[in-house]
Amino acid sequence: MNPVLDGIxxxxxxxxxxxxxxxxxxLGLGEPTIRPDPCPFDAATxxxxxxxxxxxxxxxxxxxxxxxxxxxxLPERTASDNAxxxxxxxxxxYLALKAAIDPSRDEVLIVEPCYxxxxxxCVLEGIRHRxxxxxxxxxxxxxxxxxxxxxxxxxxMIVLNTPNNPTGRVWPESELRALADGLTARPGEPVRVxxxxxxxxxxxxxxxxxxxxxxWPHALVAGxxxxxxxxxxxxxxxxxxxxxxxxxxxxxxxxVNTAASTFSQVVAMEIFADRATLAAHRPHYAGQRAKLExxxxxxxxxxxxxxxxxxxxxxLPDHLAADSLAAAEALLERxxxxxxxxxxxxxxxxxxxxxxxxxxxxxxRAGIERIAxxxxxx
Amino acid sequence: MNPVLDGIxxxxxxxxxxxxxxxxxxLGLGEPTIRPDPCPFDAATxxxxxxxxxxxxxxxxxxxxxxxxxxxxLPERTASDNAxxxxxxxxxxYLALKAAIDPSRDEVLIVEPCYxxxxxxCVLEGIRHRxxxxxxxxxxxxxxxxxxxxxxxxxxMIVLNTPNNPTGRVWPESELRALADGLTARPGEPVRVxxxxxxxxxxxxxxxxxxxxxxWPHALVAGxxxxxxxxxxxxxxxxxxxxxxxxxxxxxxxxVNTAASTFSQVVAMEIFADRATLAAHRPHYAGQRAKLExxxxxxxxxxxxxxxxxxxxxxLPDHLAADSLAAAEALLERxxxxxxxxxxxxxxxxxxxxxxxxxxxxxxRAGIERIAxxxxxx
Numbered sequence: 001m002n003p004v005l006d007g008i009x010x011x012x013x014x015x016x017x018x019x020x021x022x023x024x025x026x027l028g029l030g031e032p033t034i035r036p037d038p039c040p041f042d043a044a045t046x047x048x049x050x051x052x053x054x055x056x057x058x059x060x061x062x063x064x065x066x067x068x069x070x071x072x073x074l075p076e077r078t079a080s081d082n083a084x085x086x087x088x089x090x091x092x093x094y095l096a097l098k099a100a101i102d103p104s105r106d107e108v109l110i111v112e113p114c115y116x117x118x119x120x121x122c123v124l125e126g127i128r129h130r131x132x133x134x135x136x137x138x139x140x141x142x143x144x145x146x147x148x149x150x151x152x153x154x155x156x157m158i159v160l161n162t163p164n165n166p167t168g169r170v171w172p173e174s175e176l177r178a179l180a181d182g183l184t185a186r187p188g189e190p191v192r193v194x195x196x197x198x199x200x201x202x203x204x205x206x207x208x209x210x211x212x213x214x215x216w217p218h219a220l221v222a223g224x225x226x227x228x229x230x231x232x233x234x235x236x237x238x239x240x241x242x243x244x245x246x247x248x249x250x251x252x253x254x255x256v257n258t259a260a261s262t263f264s265q266v267v268a269m270e271i272f273a274d275r276a277t278l279a280a281h282r283p284h285y286a287g288q289r290a291k292l293e294x295x296x297x298x299x300x301x302x303x304x305x306x307x308x309x310x311x312x313x314x315x316l317p318d319h320l321a322a323d324s325l326a327a328a329e330a331l332l333e334r335x336x337x338x339x340x341x342x343x344x345x346x347x348x349x350x351x352x353x354x355x356x357x358x359x360x361x362x363x364x365r366a367g368i369e370r371i372a373x374x375x376x377x378x
Numbered sequence: 379m380n381p382v383l384d385g386i387x388x389x390x391x392x393x394x395x396x397x398x399x400x401x402x403x404x405l406g407l408g409e410p411t412i413r414p415d416p417c418p419f420d421a422a423t424x425x426x427x428x429x430x431x432x433x434x435x436x437x438x439x440x441x442x443x444x445x446x447x448x449x450x451x452l453p454e455r456t457a458s459d460n461a462x463x464x465x466x467x468x469x470x471x472y473l474a475l476k477a478a479i480d481p482s483r484d485e486v487l488i489v490e491p492c493y494x495x496x497x498x499x500c501v502l503e504g505i506r507h508r509x510x511x512x513x514x515x516x517x518x519x520x521x522x523x524x525x526x527x528x529x530x531x532x533x534x535m536i537v538l539n540t541p542n543n544p545t546g547r548v549w550p551e552s553e554l555r556a557l558a559d560g561l562t563a564r565p566g567e568p569v570r571v572x573x574x575x576x577x578x579x580x581x582x583x584x585x586x587x588x589x590x591x592x593x594w595p596h597a598l599v600a601g602x603x604x605x606x607x608x609x610x611x612x613x614x615x616x617x618x619x620x621x622x623x624x625x626x627x628x629x630x631x632x633x634v635n636t637a638a639s640t641f642s643q644v645v646a647m648e649i650f651a652d653r654a655t656l657a658a659h660r661p662h663y664a665g666q667r668a669k670l671e672x673x674x675x676x677x678x679x680x681x682x683x684x685x686x687x688x689x690x691x692x693x694l695p696d697h698l699a700a701d702s703l704a705a706a707e708a709l710l711e712r713x714x715x716x717x718x719x720x721x722x723x724x725x726x727x728x729x730x731x732x733x734x735x736x737x738x739x740x741x742x743r744a745g746i747e748r749i750a751x752x753x754x755x756x
Contacts, residue, residue, distance in 0.1 A: 002476060
């Protein structure tokens with residue numbers, strides 16, 4: 001067996017999810033509960049009747065690649081050869097690390113709190129990596145200075161995620177610009193930024209989040225239709241960047257799974273043909289967020305500003321803050337609410353729990369009330 | 379960039395395919411031209427209306443895993459935890475190599491002629507590998523003795539493919555038994571066999587091909603619905619084996635792409651619910667094969683026995699046999715027939731060209747006639 005697998009810890013999220021009983025309130029789930037529009041599926045089924053279901057080119061249908069590259073919209077990187085269609089954004093992250101990093105030489109710097117697949121993929125690929133934490137005392141506010149200070153002589157890639165899981169924070173343009181300026185000023189080989197933008201459509205400020213790719217030519221952007229369109233099971237994602245890196249990523253993609261599902265690609269082309277559908281669920285999330293904030297305020301909770309995605313980091317009271325895993329276990333055991341311990345997103349998440357607020361409003365409200373009661377217990 | 383990518387040669391198949399012009403007869407294609415049954419797609423679309431499209435568990439729906447494990451039917455390995463659902467058989471091959479091999483220690487032995495993704499995946503993963511050729515003088519007849527003779531002290535896995543691409547040969551039970559007996563007799567850690575059985579349903583003898591997994595407990599079987607059901611674009615495959623290795627493969631699968639398409643999995647469950655549909659295309663291929671053999675006999679070609687799959691290795695005449703790539707290029711240039719040079723499947727394929735006989739009968743017949751004319755030229 002491959003010994004690197006022993007070095008990959010089982011998921012804390014999965015472990016606590018496995019303890020859920022029927023009737024528990026689930027604020028742990030990382031996927032939309034809203035129903036997707038079935039119309040693109042009807043269209044794709046009609047397409048199968050007409051065309052069968054052959055392979056697409058390895059990198060995906062040229063039309064879809066062009067739609068995606070144009071949608072992501074990185075300056076001078078909007079042609080079909082700037083995008084490869086992947087099996088969800090997860091594969092895009094894998095391809096970026098596998099293709100762009102030389103494991104014998106390069107180091108990757110990962111911004112946390114984060115989805116722990118980033119460091120686990122590095123372990124799987126034998127890539128040296130370090131974590132750089134955003135400040136919990138500052139509610140995990142994105143900070144270019146922290147990232148720039150953490151760069152080492154071998155750092156060749158920074159992995160960041162905006163809008164962020166688990167914090168709900170969005171990297172503002174000013175901080176992204178500071179990051180790009182800092183990287184520009186750095187001598188030697190440019191440091192790439194791998195930007196996971198899978199929550200790109202779920203933002204609650206006035207303007208859409210800016211991508212580091214708009215400001216830094218050495219960026220790779222991962223994304224998918226999973227969260228915007230409630231299509232996690234479609235497994236349709238992308239990696240967008242310079243054509244040379246996209247070609248290298250495609251070489252890996254071809255070897256590891258040939259191509260993404262043709263059916264999923266036809267569904268995606270239907271969706272991109274009416275791009276407004278990508279933003280169609282945003283009002284739903286904005287309404288849910290407003291309710292959530294009202295209930296949390298009423299309950300006296302403290303939370304990090306929710307600027308995007310569908311998560312919220314809630315600060316544990318002092319008597320629980322030393323062990324978020326124990327707190328989440330007690331919350332589930334005694335109050336039957338499933339929340340994710342902050343430590344599941346890196347050491348900097350200790351002292352917090354993450355709520356996923358995609359549940360039904362009644363469940364969400366009851367969950368908040370129970371959390372407040374739990375916090376108030378001695 | 380990752381320097382291993384430089385060591386992976388571009389595909390010869392792809393290069394010659396790129397030279398095809400409109401109107402050329404395509405006997406190069408590696409996928410069915412028959413149309414798939416659209417009914418499972420209607421059912422899956424109805425399922426989306428009812429259920430949305432959430433993630434499945436990482437290893438796939440438990441029901442589908444059980445259906446697949448039972449279908450593959452390895453003794454004592456027919457439970458759901460003996461199968462992981464993958465993005466085509468290609469991902470199954472990748473997962474088997476990635477999870478089961480220790481690149482610092484183990485060597486892989488690959489039976490050729492073969493699909494060259496096997497050695498390329500080894501290069502991608504930094505896995506030492508050697509090729510062992512079946513004898514061209516014996517029409518690539520599967521030989522356990524050749525494989526057993528080639529085992530080295532560090533060999534920990536044998537990769538074989540039956541029914542075979544490109545040779546059309548099927549490993550007979552007697553040779554598989556000889557292989558299993560030889561492996562049983564070998565002292566030390568057991569050598570795994572990774573058996574690519576993606577053409578499992580396409581056989582032309584009386585009995586279905588036997589799997590090495592029926593005779594050897596340390597086998598891993600890769601397969602998919604791509605060829606049997608003309609669903610290459612579904613990207614729905616599997617790896618079946620002992621539960622421990624399947625769990626390790628699932629750990630990799632989870633990190634590299636989370637899970638296979640939920641939609642594709644629902645389609646697959648529909649297909650497995652009426653398992654006869656997996657064999658439904660066999661009479662079509664049997665009929666096409668009979669026609670092909672008649673035309674090749676008439677044209678005076680020499681070919682290796684076609685026992686399975688939808689390929690045929692045709693021997694080049696002496697004046698062309700030294701360079702199958704040049705022969706295939708000349709055939710395309712002068713007679714407008716695309717065939718794949720045998721060398722694209724390993725050194726042992728030199729002196730042959732592979733015909734894929736999924737084309738329309740008129741095209742196939744015309745292609746054979748043109749090949750005969752080409753062979754007859756001085």
